[in-house]
Amino acid sequence: MMDHRLRLEERGSTDAVSANGGGAALAWHSDSLVSMLPAPLPGGRGVIFLSCRPGCPVPQLWVLDLKRNSARMLLRGGTPGAFVATGHLVYTTDQGGLFAVPFDPDRLVVTGAPIPLGEQLAVNSGLQLFRVSRSGTLVMVVGGSNAAGRSFDLVWVDRRGQQTPVDPSWQFKLTALANNHGWALSPDGSRVAIGLSTGAGDDIWVKPLPKGPPIG
Secondary structure (H helix, E strand, O other): OOOEEEEEOOOOOEEEEEOOOOOEEEEEOOOOOEEEEEEEOHHHOEEEEEEEOOOOOOOEEEEEEOOOOEEEEEEEOEEEEEEEOOOEEEEEEOOOOEEEEEEEOOOOEEOOOOEEEEOOEOEEOOEEOEEEOOOOOEEEOEOOOOOOOOEEOOEEEOOOOOEEEOOOOOOEEEOOOOOOOOEEEOOOOOEEEEEEEEOOEEEEEEEEOOOOOOEO
């Protein structure tokens, strides 16, 4: 089981922080690439993430080998990915396509050709929005325009599609450049870690649920 938390810095640095807290240790660094949106692989062997040159003219899906502290490109033109129990990486392209490609999480290599799953996903600062549950259910945002600079509310959605505001008094803006973009709910549902754009720039904040201001 992975006993570290990862943090991607703006200029291609990836730090590992113990789950018990403490200082950050450098796991990988690049002087020429920007790295963002990490997603851990099962067993704690590696992490997939988006990497590209500043401005992201051509996004690339990379994998970080935590045993060797080395990283390499998996797919050119691929954006943030998620590993699913079928043995596939699900990822999107900057044109809004959705694909699954066979992937070996032990050897950290692609083992087959991409399979198209859908298209016309929403584009958010050049990235697409989707999540895959542990049971394999895919939730995705289709169509729509760039979300940068817009204000949002966080809501609970039940299995019938009924929405309930998490905190009606709270609105937020997502990170502008997709660094530390996205959100993650704590196992007990009492907190959410989320990438926010504020007057001080883009950063990760922790919001108590349901009430209370985000903590930077």
